[in-house]
Each structure stands twice: as structure tokens, then as C-alpha cells.
Amino acid sequence: MSYLETAESPEKLRRLVIDPVSRVEGHGKVTILLDDNNKIHQVRLHIVEFRGFEKFIEGRPYWEVPVSVQRLCGICPVSHQLAAVKAMDIIAGYGAITPTAEKLRRLMHYGQIVQSHAVHFFHLASPDLLLGFESDVAKRNIIGVVAAHPEIATQGVLLRKFGQEVIQHVAGKKVHGTGAIPGGMNKALTIPERDAMLAKVDDMIAWSTAAIHMLKKLHESDPDFYNKFGEFDSNMMGMVRGDGALDLYHGGLRANDADGKNIFDHVDYANYESVFDEEVKPWSYMKFPFIRTLGPENGWYKVGPLARVQVCDFIPTPLAEKERQDLLAIGNGRPSHGALLFHWARMIEALHGVEVIRDLLNDPDILGTDLIADKGARKEEAVGVIEAPRGTLFHHYRVNEDDVVTFCNLIVSTTNNNQAMNEAIRSVATRFLNGREVTEGLMNHLEVAIRAYDPCLSCATHAIGKMPLEVSLTDLNGKIIDTRFKNMLGA
Amino acid sequence: MSEIANTFTLDGQIVHFTPGQTILEAALEAGLYIPHLCFNPELKPHGSCKLCTVIVNGRSGSACTIKAMPGQEVQSSTPELDGRRRLQLQMIFVEGNHFCPGCEKSGNCKLQAVAYDLEMLNPHFPHFFPERPIDASHPDVMIDFNRCILCEQCVQTSRDVDGKNIFALAGRGMKSHLIINSPSGKLGDTDFALTDKAAHVCPVGAILEKRVGYAKPIGERIYDEKTIREQVAADAEGGL
Ligand code: SF4
Ligand code: FES
Numbered sequence A: 001m002s003y004l005e006t007a008e009s010p011e012k013l014r015r016l017v018i019d020p021v022s023r024v025e026g027h028g029k030v031t032i033l034l035d036d037n038n039k040i041h042q043v044r045l046h047i048v049e050f051r052g053f054e055k056f057i058e059g060r061p062y063w064e065v066p067v068s069v070q071r072l073c074g075i076c077p078v079s080h081q082l083a084a085v086k087a088m089d090i091i092a093g094y095g096a097i098t099p100t101a102e103k104l105r106r107l108m109h110y111g112q113i114v115q116s117h118a119v120h121f122f123h124l125a126s127p128d129l130l131l132g133f134e135s136d137v138a139k140r141n142i143i144g145v146v147a148a149h150p151e152i153a154t155q156g157v158l159l160r161k162f163g164q165e166v167i168q169h170v171a172g173k174k175v176h177g178t179g180a181i182p183g184g185m186n187k188a189l190t191i192p193e194r195d196a197m198l199a200k201v202d203d204m205i206a207w208s209t210a211a212i213h214m215l216k217k218l219h220e221s222d223p224d225f226y227n228k229f230g231e232f233d234s235n236m237m238g239m240v241r242g243d244g245a246l247d248l249y250h251g252g253l254r255a256n257d258a259d260g261k262n263i264f265d266h267v268d269y270a271n272y273e274s275v276f277d278e279e280v281k282p283w284s285y286m287k288f289p290f291i292r293t294l295g296p297e298n299g300w301y302k303v304g305p306l307a308r309v310q311v312c313d314f315i316p317t318p319l320a321e322k323e324r325q326d327l328l329a330i331g332n333g334r335p336s337h338g339a340l341l342f343h344w345a346r347m348i349e350a351l352h353g354v355e356v357i358r359d360l361l362n363d364p365d366i367l368g369t370d371l372i373a374d375k376g377a378r379k380e381e382a383v384g385v386i387e388a389p390r391g392t393l394f395h396h397y398r399v400n401e402d403d404v405v406t407f408c409n410l411i412v413s414t415t416n417n418n419q420a421m422n423e424a425i426r427s428v429a430t431r432f433l434n435g436r437e438v439t440e441g442l443m444n445h446l447e448v449a450i451r452a453y454d455p456c457l458s459c460a461t462h463a464i465g466k467m468p469l470e471v472s473l474t475d476l477n478g479k480i481i482d483t484r485f486k487n488m489l490g491a
Numbered sequence B: 001m002s003e004i005a006n007t008f009t010l011d012g013q014i015v016h017f018t019p020g021q022t023i024l025e026a027a028l029e030a031g032l033y034i035p036h037l038c039f040n041p042e043l044k045p046h047g048s049c050k051l052c053t054v055i056v057n058g059r060s061g062s063a064c065t066i067k068a069m070p071g072q073e074v075q076s077s078t079p080e081l082d083g084r085r086r087l088q089l090q091m092i093f094v095e096g097n098h099f100c101p102g103c104e105k106s107g108n109c110k111l112q113a114v115a116y117d118l119e120m121l122n123p124h125f126p127h128f129f130p131e132r133p134i135d136a137s138h139p140d141v142m143i144d145f146n147r148c149i150l151c152e153q154c155v156q157t158s159r160d161v162d163g164k165n166i167f168a169l170a171g172r173g174m175k176s177h178l179i180i181n182s183p184s185g186k187l188g189d190t191d192f193a194l195t196d197k198a199a200h201v202c203p204v205g206a207i208l209e210k211r212v213g214y215a216k217p218i219g220e221r222i223y224d225e226k227t228i229r230e231q232v233a234a235d236a237e238g239g240l
Helices: A010-017 A053-057 A062-072 A077-092 A099-131 A142-148 A150-171 A191-221 A223-228 A269-275 A292-298 A305-311 A318-329 A341-361 A418-433 A440-452 A456-460 B023-029 B079-095 B110-117 B153-161 B228-239
Strands: A028-034 A040-047 A235-240 A252-256 A262-267 A276-279 A288-291 A381-388 A391-399 A405-411 A469-474 A480-486 B007-010 B013-016 B053-056 B059-062 B073-075 B141-143 B167-170 B177-180 B207-209
Touching: A028 A418, A040 A418, A053 A062, A053 A405, A062 A077, A062 A391, A062 A405, A077 A099, A077 A150, A077 A381, A077 A391, A099 A150, A099 A191, A099 A341, A099 A440, A150 A191, A150 A341, A191 A223, A191 A318, A191 A341, A235 A262, A235 A305, A235 A381, A235 A391, A252 A269, A252 A305, A262 A269, A269 A276, A269 A381, A269 A391, A276 A292, A288 A292, A288 A418, A305 A318, A305 A341, A318 A341, A418 A440, B007 B023, B013 B023, B023 B228, B053 B079, B079 B110, B110 B228, B153 B167
Parallel strands: A028 A469, B007 B073
Antiparallel strands: A028 A040, A235 A252, A252 A262, A276 A288, A381 A391, A391 A405, A469 A480, B007 B013, B053 B059, B053 B073, B141 B207, B167 B177
8 A cells, every 4th residue: 555545644644654664774766767769758766764753752751852863863863862952942941051051062063064974975975076977886985985095085084083073072972972951961071072172173174175175176177067967946945043144053944046036034943834844745755845835846945065055144164154155156146056066065064064163162161061051831842953964954842741742743854855856866867868778877877966965865774885776767658677776775 | 616607609709698698699799790680689589580590509590589508609600691691681672672772771771781791782582662651640750661671679669668559560471561559550640759769769761750861971870981790899899
């Protein structure tokens, strides 16, 4: 029975997917519909998202959720912890958290940004970028990068490690730590911990800058290719601070259209339900969110690094802002939409992350010991939103008077990019595959486009430089004429 | 007539005991760890978890119930006994829902600590994934039945120490489970209080004070610095 048969009713839908047996880790599938002349008629990306997780949360006490929800993702657990705790601060009855607590949370969040962006760029994307989309598949992985560009690979590993260390100092562990609790933080930072991080920060700034410059060089080698690959117009969304600056921890939501014209600004994310809706399509497990006022046809958008650096008015750290200006310049005043530009934006954010970490570490508040806010009355419902490495992440909870979660809705970054990823592979398929026989190299073009969005499925597999992908060629009658599997789980 | 020394050997080490002590009590007092879960020094041992099973003069028995006797030869840390303990732990893990990364008792949990000590690396058996809703009806304490290992410490403490008889075990064998003595079966309908001793005896994350959660940072929890074995040794030294 199809998923869509019960999709009319969200309660039923969630119930269907809680069965842990049916949970499949990160499996992406692309289907392409061709006619006799290999002309492409349809391209679809189907993803099994982290389904059913809401059901694990419902029935649990609210104070447990920020930590337990981290099980959603092994690579950006901190994002889930923080989105959840922002909601639980409100539910538990806390007002604004203390300056030290907020700065510690920011520290761990930007540590997560640096860590996640470094992994993605150096481990997952650089094999394509540095070795070529159609390079020998046996060598097109991080091992190949190490052989060809040892210094870049080393820097990538150390940049990631730095991000992990930041997380570990604040949360107690590199992965699945604690740290943030409703009302604030559970541990103050010590001077030795701060100094250990400060000692490394200059190298990290240098290396993330070098990564951006490497990307710029690649871009200069063939600007047209890099601008147009996986390109398509769309709205973009991200969070901004009151003054319009990029802020990945807290702010209002801003969306601009493909030309950069504003759609909404400084929207309080607590009202996300009145701003967004999600469309269900029969052929994908993942929903398609859209902006209500624009409808499902025109209201979908991109989130993540490329959207964020272009919707904000400025990045509030100087080095990253300077790099941002260079990225903006290629659009001549219009936002850029090419998929590969995500990598460039991602490393600008990584640089920004390191700059923020440096500033936070130099702020005396970071060593403060006032970690928990004053408590007021318990609330029943709250929304927590954060800009996770991959884009805007929504957590919405209702908690009953016994302190138990009765309702949980998560819109993860990858879901926000669902339509955008579909459009990206359509763009690539039209340009590179139309009328040709599919080869491994061409197939990798599709992967490159999807990977640019850094969807959660690429990390869920824990496979270095690989992403499980299945491409099926189907004739107009729906008959599968060719299927290729790549890096499937268990293969 | 020469006096018989009040000593026995545990894995070859001489252990002094006070007459009346069990093997487990004497071992713990000497700082020697015998894996155990249901034993609580303040309660009458009832030997339900069987984790403390040792070989005494060639016969197996529970260290928490067998009285120490002069000249006993006790074996505990043998590959065979530890292997059996690991199997018992694995059965406990799959029978309930023990997901350490999301559990607030992590780092303070005896079950987790023993599993680490015995190097239980995987659950081995398929998980049962039982569906057991939590009881959060009480304003200050909640019970997560998913993590109950049926050690009965709460049952005994509430009955024998608090004089309230809030908890009981019902059902037999695979069906046995913890119940609350109230008409609704809910903790909120009893006179249970956070100040009751029974609110603080649970060795795992089943009976929890509400709204505490992860207030203790990683690094400051009971078993962060020392393993349970090292903790037992340290406690014995502190007690000297
Ligand atoms: S609730 Fe805790 S103390 Fe009571 S029987 Fe279960 S595990 Fe033992
Ligand atoms: S401690 Fe001896 S049987 Fe449980």
C-alpha cells in the first residue's frame, strides 16, 4: 500500500512510519523517464528521510528531548540539540537565557558548522572537484585526494577536528554530548579549555580561507561551467539578525525571490505554520515545503549556505564578508543559483564560523558561570529554529501538564531543499544526459548536483566520498530499461 | 587451639570478613568488585539478577546471598563466569529499551557501568522493542518502565524503609513487570514523595526525579572518571 494513500491524514502518516524495521538509512534514488530517442521526459529524486522520529519523541519527558533527538543525525547532532532546546527553554518556562549560556551555545553551534562543512567539503565534495566528475571512480574518493593533494586533505581533517574539539569542550563529547539544557547550559568553560581552542584558531582561519581560494581558482578555470552546473532559479530562505546580518543561531526568517526581491522578512519562526505548508507527492517519502502565499508551484525555495549568504545583508565577521562580496560579484547584482556555488558559500560559512569562534573565545562572558536563567511559568507549546549546516531546521513541540511531549514536528534542512534538489538534477540531466547513454561519469554528474546540497543521506551512510544512489532508466510505459546501483548500503 | 582466620580467597586474593557478612559484602568492603545489580547494602539481599554468581568451593551461587566462611575459595573473574554475565546483561538490554545515548542516567547508571566493565560490546540478541509508556503522572518523579530491570530495590525500599508499599512486581517470568499500588495504577495517585528513599534507589534510569535531566555535565558523572570497578576500590579506601 502506498505511502500516499494515508497522506491525507498526517497522524496516520506518522504512525505508518514509526516501525523501526522499516527505517532505512539514507537511500537516495533517481528515476529518469526517457523516450525511444533517449530524450528525457521526467527526472525525480526520491529520498527516504528520517521518518518516524517524531514518534520516538512523543511520549517522552521534555527535558530529555534535546539530548535524545540528537540520535536523528550523527553528523549534525548539535543542530538538533539546539533547535530542540530553544523550544524547551520556552516550554520549561525560561525567558531569555544568560549571556554566558547563549555564547556557549553559539560556540558549540559554530563548532558544529565548521565541523560539518569541513567534512562535507573535504571528504565528500573535494574528490569530485579536485579530481574531476568523470575521473577514475576507483580513485574518486578522499584517498585519491590525499594522494593528489596531501596538504588539502590534512587541513580538512584538522579543520574538522577543531570543530569537534569545540563541541567536545562545550558539550562534553564530540558526538551526542549534552551541554544545552532547558534554561541554559550545564557546564562552564574553563580557562585551559578556552586556551586550547584559541591556540588553534589562527591556523583554522588560514585553512578555511585557503579552501575558499582553491574554490575560487577552480571557478576561474571555467566560470561558465561552475555558474551553470545544476543551475535553476528559485526563492531562497535563511535566518537573519535584527540588522540583517547572517546569524546561524537565532533571528528572524527572511526569504527572497530568485532575483533577490524580498518575499518576507524578520518573520518570527514561532509562526512557521502560518508561513509554510508542505506538499506530499505520490512518488517520494519526503514532503515538499513551500511558502503558503506563493503556493506549491512557486513557493518552494533553497536553504543552506548558498541561500543564507545571499539573503543576508552582510556577514558580521570581516574576512568572511570580504569573501562573500567576491561570491556576490559573479551574479552582477542578481543572486546566483548554480549548485556548485554551494561549496563556495559553504566554505565562506566555515571561515565565518571560525571567526565567530575566535570572537566568542576572546569574550570574557564565555568563562562566566551564570549558566541558568530565571524560571517562570511552564508553557504548553513552542517552536525552536536554527540554521543547521544544511539549512533551516524547525523543531515544534507540545508538552502536556505531566511534562510529556504529546506532539512533535520536525522539518529538517534536507526536506526544505527537497524540491531544489529535484530541480538541480533536472537541470543537470537536461544539460548532460539528454539523448545520451548513461555512463558512470554522467551518473556522477547527478550525484555531484545532489551532493552540493549536502543532504543528510550523504552522511547517514558514513561512507567516505560516496553516496548511495540508484539510477533507473524507464521507458514511457514505466518499464525499467536500465538500472545502475552505486555504493548502495550493503553493496 | 589455633583460631580460624576469618578470611576467604577471591580469585586467589585473601579477603577478610566479619562473621555474618556475605561474600559480596566482604568483597566490596575490601574494594574488590564482583559484578552485581540487584544488591543494595541497605536492603536484604534477594538475589534476583544473578549477575553476582560466583563459584564457591566448586559450586556456583549468588555472592550477595552466600555467607562468607573461613577458607572458602571463591572464583569470580573467570572467562566463563564473565561470559555468562555478559549474556545475562545482553538479555537485560534487549528485553527493555535501554538506549544509553538518549538516557539521562547515562554515566550514572549501574547497568551501563557493569556493561562497560564486562566489555559487553553489542546486544547479541534481537531487541524486543517492547512498548511501555512512561508514567509521568506524579508532579516530581517519573517512571520509565522501558528501563526497569526488575531489581525490586524500589519495592523493598518503599515497603521496608519508607513504610509505604508503593511498588510491586506482578506477572511471572517474561511477563513480570513493575506495578504501582494505586487504584489507577498511576504514581500520581499514590502518596509517593520525592523525599522517599525509594525515589532515589533505582540503579538504572527507571525512577527519575523530574526536570533534572542532563544537569550534570559529562565529566562529572559517577562513572566518567572511574569505572565501576575502580569506584568500588576507591570507596573501600575512603572507608578505611
Ligand atoms: S524501577 Fe528501578 S529500582 Fe524499581 S525494580 Fe525497576 S530497576 Fe529496580
Ligand atoms: S546482586 Fe546478587 S543476584 Fe543480583
